[in-house]
Amino acid sequence: MFKKFSLLKLAFSRRRRALRYFKKNPLLVQTKIFNYLIKCGRQTEWGKKYNYDQIKTPRDFQESVPISSYEDIQPYVERLLRGENYLLWPKKINYFSKSSGTTGSKSKYIPVSKEALNDCHYRGGRSLFASYFAQNFNSNLLRGQNFALGGSRQFSEIGADKYIADVSVILMKNLPWWARLRRSPHFSVACLPEWEDKLVRIPEIIAYQNIVSLSGVPSWNLVLAKKILELTGKKNLREVWPNLELFVHGGTSFKAYRSQFEALIPGPGMHYLEVYNASEGFFAFQDDLNRSDMLLFLNGGVFYEFVLLEELSKPKPKALTLAEVELGKNYALLISTNAGLWRYLIGDTVKFTSLYPFRIIISGRTKSFINACGEELVVENADRAVKAACDYCQAEVREYSAAPIYNGVAGAARHQWLFEFAHSPKDLGKFMEILDAELKHLNSDYEAKRHKNLNLAFPEIIIARDNLFYDWLKEKRRVGGQAKIPRLSNDRVIIEELLLMNN
Numbered sequence: 081m082f083k084k085f086s087l088l089k090l091a092f093s094r095r096r097r098a099l100r101y102f103k104k105n106p107l108l109v110q111t112k113i114f115n116y117l118i119k120c121g122r123q124t125e126w127g128k129k130y131n132y133d134q135i136k137t138p139r140d141f142q143e144s145v146p147i148s149s150y151e152d153i154q155p156y157v158e159r160l161l162r163g164e165n166y167l168l169w170p171k172k173i174n175y176f177s178k179s180s181g182t183t184g185s186k187s188k189y190i191p192v193s194k195e196a197l198n199d200c201h202y203r204g205g206r207s208l209f210a211s212y213f214a215q216n217f218n219s220n221l222l223r224g225q226n227f228a229l230g231g232s233r234q235f236s237e238i239g240a241d242k243y244i245a246d247v248s249v250i251l252m253k254n255l256p257w258w259a260r261l262r263r264s265p266h267f268s269v270a271c272l273p274e275w276e277d278k279l280v281r282i283p284e285i286i287a288y289q290n291i292v293s294l295s296g297v298p299s300w301n302l303v304l305a306k307k308i309l310e311l312t313g314k315k316n317l318r319e320v321w322p323n324l325e326l327f328v329h330g331g332t333s334f335k336a337y338r339s340q341f342e343a344l345i346p347g348p349g350m351h352y353l354e355v356y357n358a359s360e361g362f363f364a365f366q367d368d369l370n371r372s373d374m375l376l377f378l379n380g381g382v383f384y385e386f387v388l389l390e391e392l393s394k395p396k397p398k399a400l401t402l403a404e405v406e407l408g409k410n411y412a413l414l415i416s417t418n419a420g421l422w423r424y425l426i427g428d429t430v431k432f433t434s435l436y437p438f439r440i441i442i443s444g445r446t447k448s449f450i451n452a453c454g455e456e457l458v459v460e461n462a463d464r465a466v467k468a469a470c471d472y473c474q475a476e477v478r479e480y481s482a483a484p485i486y487n488g489v490a491g492a493a494r495h496q497w498l499f500e501f502a503h504s505p506k507d508l509g510k511f512m513e514i515l516d517a518e519l520k521h522l523n524s525d526y527e528a529k530r531h532k533n534l535n536l537a538f539p540e541i542i543i544a545r546d547n548l549f550y551d552w553l554k555e556k557r558r559v560g561g562q563a564k565i566p567r568l569s570n571d572r573v574i575i576e577e578l579l580l581m582n583n
Contacts, residue, residue: 095203095210099367102378103437110402114138114383117416123170126156126422138401142385147397147414147423150188157189161242168420169193177247177359189244190359196419197254200380201247204362205259207377208355211367212326216351220323224292225264228252229282229300230271245271247359248296264289275554283308291321295328297564298337299479303550305344317345330355332564333442333463336477339470340502356442360426361417364440373433373441378402381418386411389429389456392446399423407432410458412446429458448568452484452493453535455526457519459567465518472514473505479549479565483575485540494537498578500544512541548582555581 102109118135121127130145146152156167157176165172168191175192213219231246243250249271255263265285272278287308294301305317314320324345329337334354341352356364356374361382364374376384384402389410391397399414410429416422427447430440444459451457466477482497497512505511516539520527529536549565566574 092206092210092213095206096214098379099207099211099375103375106378106436106438107403109378110383113379113381114141114416117381117383117418120170120418121420121422123166124420125167126420130422138383138385141416141423142399145423147387147399147425148421149425153421153424157191160191161189168422169195169418171195173419174241174243175250176242176244177250178244179247179359188359190247190421191419192247192250192359193419195381196361196417197250199418200361200382201251201357202256204355204357204365204377204380208328208353208365208367211365211375212351212353212369215369216325220292220325222262224262224290224323225286226262226293227264227286227291227295228270229278229294229296229304247357264291279304279307283311287312287320290323292323293326293328294324297331298329298334298341299332299564301327301329302337302340302344309344316343318347325349326351326353328353328355330357332567333459335463335467336470336480339476356440358426358428360415360421360424361419363413363415371439373439376402376438376440378438383416385414385416385423386430387414387425388412389446402438405432405435405438407435410443431460444568447570448566450482450484450495450568450570452486452495452570453529455523455529455536457495457523457526457568461519461522461526462567464522465515468518469505469511469515473507473511474503475501475505475511476503478502479544481549481565481567481569481575481578482539483569483572485572492533492535492537495539496542496575497539498542498544498548498575498582500546500548504543508541508543512539515539542579542582544578544582548578552578552581 118132118141122132135141135144153168159167160173161176171193173191173193175197176189177192179188179190209221228248230248230252252263252267252270265282269278269281269285272281282304308317308320309315312320317324327341327350329352334352338352351369353366353369354374355366356362362377362380363382364376366373367375385399386405387397387399389412392412400411405411408431410431413426413428413430415424415426417424425446427445429443429446431443433439433441441460449456449458462482466480469475470477478500480497480499482495484493485496486493516530520530526536553565569575
């Protein structure tokens with residue numbers, strides 16, 4: 081066992097050296113990846129269609145290849161599922177990550193190549209832990225069990241060799257030996273298709289193990305944690321797992337959940353790291369425990385481009401390379417990957433918090449915002465304002481969603497907020513005053529539209545019954561795994577469904 085630990089430490093030290101290299105040479109690393117991707121793309125049907133043999137520079141790439149959405153690649157994906165190859169990537173692809181995204185209800189099947197697994201997802205994971213071990217020399221992560229809450233698999237009706245599942249399932253299925261050795265529960269249990277079955281089986285297994293880390297979407301980990309406390313009769317997770325030291329989270333902002341986790345895991349020695357890992361790839365991770373932003377992962381086989389949010393509505397949006405980005409601006413993220421996604425609009429927006437090294441925060445979704453009258457409210461603003469209101473009123477929000485109300489030509493619009501509280505504020509009016517004031521502070525467009533209630537009236541609050549959002553996800557068959565609540569919508573489709581269920 082000592083020999084195995086020594087080999088793992090050696091592997092992580094090599095990964096730290098690679099991290100230092102791309103921090104110092106970010107543009108060179110991206111250039112190498114760009115050249116590699118274009119070379120691979122020339123061998124595909126997509127590459128021949130868009131004349132990849134004529135592409136020499138990122139500017140050539142931008143002029144020749146249009147920005148793509150899932151609808152653009154869907155015909156290729158359907159052919160891949162039927163057994164064709166060399167359409168988007170010059171290798172056979174058997175894995176497809178099923179994703180509905182944050183706001184859409186339509187299923188997407190994202191191709192996952194072996195190169196994407198090994199050079200992007202797993203290399204990104206090793207980089208995360210290499211960085212963590214460098215800051216925690218006495219970590220016990222290699223001496224206990226690491227829990228990861230997985231999604232589920234869908235058996236393909238197209239071909240037995242096509243494996244369709246949540247990306248977490250694909251990752252767990254292909255884990256290297258050293259990672260399988262220290263993860264729990266067994267793959268067959270972690271990937272049970274029904275969420276209710278997991279809530280029964282998983283606590284019975286992990287409640288009595290030496291769990292040292294958790295990972296997954298915060299909301300589902302909270303649900304599972306409460307089941308474990310019910311099973312064991314303990315007051316908090318520290319009593320269940322004394323050596324618990326790390327929660328790796330992603331998929332949604334942690335601001336609304338942090339206080340709940342700190343109550344569940346009291347005392348010193350607990351660390352929280354954010355990771356930006358999606359069906360399409362591993363893009364960023366929190367490399368510094370003293371910072372809240374994430375290091376953009378540059379040597380995982382992904383070439384990045386960035387489009388200013390206001391450019392997206394134009395017929396031909398201008399895309400920027402890494403060398404051209406600026407601090408503090410909202411960019412829609414474009415990716416070209418070693419699984420054959422080309423100039424793909426992933427749907428997330430990011431802001432740069434640091435250049436050289438390049439660090440980001442996820443600021444929202446390209447389709448998750450409110451812009452009823454020019455206020456351009458994004459998820460980052462909403463999450464920070466909700467946290468400020470909770471801190472002031474000593475409240476705790478379990479979930480929330482918001483959408484505009486249009487009161488006709490004569491009346492001002494307003495935002496309608498639907499909150500499910502774990503601990504309700506004593507004064508709801510004060511809660512909304514703080515939220516509104518914080519939004520004005522964070523967003524000058526929102527402040528201008530709220531001036532004297534002329535364009536945007538004071539926001540409205542509605543209290544959701546317990547488990548409303550869970551029931552909505554269950555009805556949509558999106559319970560567990562990477563499923564998450566759409567925070568903001570510019571139409572009323574989602575909130576009307578929620579309100580109907582709330583009544």
